[in-house]
Amino acid sequence: MYLTWLDNNSWLLELNNQRILIDPWLVDVLTFGNLDWLFKASHRQDCQIPENIDLILLSQGLEDHAHPPTLKRLDHKIPVVASPNGAKVAQGLGYASVTTLNHGENFILNNQIEIRAFPGSSIGPTLIENSYLLKDLATGFTLYYEPHGEHSPQLKQFAPVDVVITPIVDATLPLIGRIIKGNKSALEVAQWLRPQAMLPTANAKETTYEGILTKLLKIEGSIADFRLLLEKHNLSIQVLEPNPGDRLELQKKFTSPKSPSF
Template identity: 50%
Template sequence: MELTYLDSNSWLLDFNGCRILLDPWLVGPLVFGNSPWLFKGTRPIERPIPGDIDVILLSQGLPDHAHPPTLEQLGRSLPVVGSAGAAKVARGLGYEEVVALSQRQIYTWGDRLQIQAFPGSPIGPTTVENAYVISDLQAGTSLYYEPHGNHSSLLKDLPPIDVAIAPLVNLELPLVGPFIKGKESALELVQWIKPQYILPTAAGGDVNFEGLLVSILKASGTPEEFQDCLRERQLQTDVINPVPWTATTLSLARSMESKSS
């Protein structure tokens, strides 16, 4: 399994040649609600959009996960799998094959990949976006992804998952509290799914942020502190802090047969 962190929430996942572009924000600014004074993200260095993509996977319909300017640059024949909100964005941009996954539903790409949706982050009072477990059906390996630290207790019923991508730090707003929950929720996640590796997402990369929200955001925790926390509890998961835009190859010890035995 090869993972490349593309800054912010964006990842390129390579499962033995099957390539998933996950929550891509790769071109142009990141703005919510046409309000750059409130929040604006920019990239100091222009980066190429990865090629040879097989599937686009979107966890949420918000611009930092389903980023319209980036999606406009990709081929409309690529299959898009996402939450209901993300699927609506993709359809609006003219994508031809869009699959909206409800929680516990499964999408299968040929005989190579299985993507199962789980409850993820609540957005507003009625909407819950998606987390995913991605399984390589040939190698027998698996990966879990949720970008805001909202992990469903349904995961406790699954066999161990090899790799997790989740926040390891908290980002908090005054009077609101953490909207990205890393520290405690990531520890609980590790205890539930027992991954060999966990990689941080959501709070890093080569990006610049400005605006009112950024000026009052408070971050707490580091990947190094989280690794120390795991060791104190004698948990064997290794924290990998990826170098943005540099592929990380993971050698995984388990197989699907050993998980089911």
């Protein structure tokens, strides 16, 4: 399996010869409701759009997961699997094949990859978006992805999981509270799933931010802190810290720190 982090919450997963693009924001700016005075994020340079994509996987319908300018640029013949709200975005942009996954439902990609939807991020008081468990049907290799750090106890029955992608730090706004839950949440899912590796998401290395919200946002914790937390709880899990564009090979057993693999 290969994983390429494309910064923020965007990932390219290569599993069993299938190329899955997860929550892509690759071009143009990111705003919410075109309120760039409130929040605006920009890549230092646009990401190269990956070729030969077999599936686009959307966990949410918000712009930082179902980014309209990026989805407009991608080939609309690529199949899309998405949460109900993500599916509405893709359908509105004219994608030819859009599959909506509700919690507990699954999708089989080309008889090779199973994708199962679980409850994920809470958006407002009533809306709960998706997290995903992906499984290579040939090898049994599994990967879990949730971009805001809200994890369903339903996952416990699928442990152990090989790789977990989730936030590892907290992001907090005054009066609203934690909008990204890392730290204790990441520890909890680590205890449930006992992965061999975890990778942080929802952070950024090649992105600049503007707007009122960015001045109020408070980040708590670090990858170093999380590694210590795992050690304190006797969890032997490797926390990988890729740079945007790094293509990591993961197999069933780690061979070296520079070349992580399972």
